[in-house]
Amino acid sequence: MGIKSFQGARKEQVKNTNKGEAFKVSDYMTRNLITFKPQQTVEEVIQKLIQHKISGGPVVNEKNELIGIISEGDCIKQISDSRYYNMPFEHNTIEAHMAKDVETIDGNLDIFDAANKFIQSKRRRFPIVENGKLIGQISQKDILKAAMKLKGQNWK
16 A cells, blocks of 8 residues: 555646746836826826726836826825815826836846835836836736736745
């Protein structure tokens, strides 16, 4: 009589010979982004945020260089300020209301290090810039999706 194992079937382990290669930010980032231009109005941005069910997005110039980020919070602040100062917000451009000091993330960064960066910064998204141009964005949800694809693997 042979020895029976009570251990269930195991998923085949994916061998990661090049450490970090399979778990890079660039493998999980969104490349097809909804972007904004600095001359767009707050109202246009609000409509796009609602239409696409997003909470914000990168602001780029005509050369696709990242110059800011606009978020729901920035738009809400503008709505609130417009009431306080009795100035309609419909014609205000986002250039004055976007966050200009934008923290980016390297596309070659390991997703686990990226997860750590999200925890430390309390941000919801990080743009990825390469050679001065916006090439993508990684969000907290992208990190969660990556983790679900990698579950059951050895995360060394």
